[in-house]
Amino acid sequence: MRKLCKLIRRSKSEDGNASVEFALMSPLFFFLFISIFELGMATVRITMLEHGMDMTMRDIRLSTGSANITQEKIRDRICERAGLLKDCNNSLLVEMVVIDRNTFSLPAVRATCIDKSETALPVTSVISGGDSDLMFLRACFVVRPLLPTLGLGKLLKKDPAGNMQLVASSIFAQEPK
Secondary structure (H helix, E strand, O other), X not given: OHHHHHHHHHOOOOOOHHHHHHHHHHHHHHHHHHHHHHHHHHHHHHHHHHHHHHHHHHHHHHOOOOOXXXXXXXXXXXXXXXXXXXXXXXXXXXXEEEOOOOOOOOOOOOOOOOOOOOOOOOOXXXXXXXXXXXXXXXXXXXXXXXXXXXXXXXXXXXXXXXXEEEEEEEEEEXXXX
16 A cells, blocks of 8 residues: 555656546536537427417407317417427317406316327317406427436426426406407
8 A cells, every 4th residue: 555655646747637627527518518408499399389379379369259269279370380399289288268257266287288108188178268258278288308318308307208298378368359
């Protein structure tokens, strides 16, 4: 042991210090870079989902009673306006309900989303309200993280199929005729 200590003390060379620092710090920087990239893509996706939902809500709010509103029509309009959402028609689930003005109770806190590991779709309701009704609209989009095993993609909460859930919700009052 003494010989090893003497050998270490005698060595005054600083060759390789930069390599050691790079080897210690590079995993941290790679983790940070990959996490920022994943977070940026999730932010773009949720922003596009909210934009598509806002534009669709505006149409629904202003066309009170003039058209039969179905879940498929709302989903298609949101997907059409959202733009960058890949496979939107098969990954988006929409629910719309009337809020009782006496209790102002909202639907369940947890959004109902598509589980791609199952073949059956969850049941949600789309109720078109009447004049001046207070409506709650929620859309849940499931998407696979870009890098599901690295960085932030590994830490995100995912469903059994490995997809993350992006949820946008809003409340609006339908315009009277």
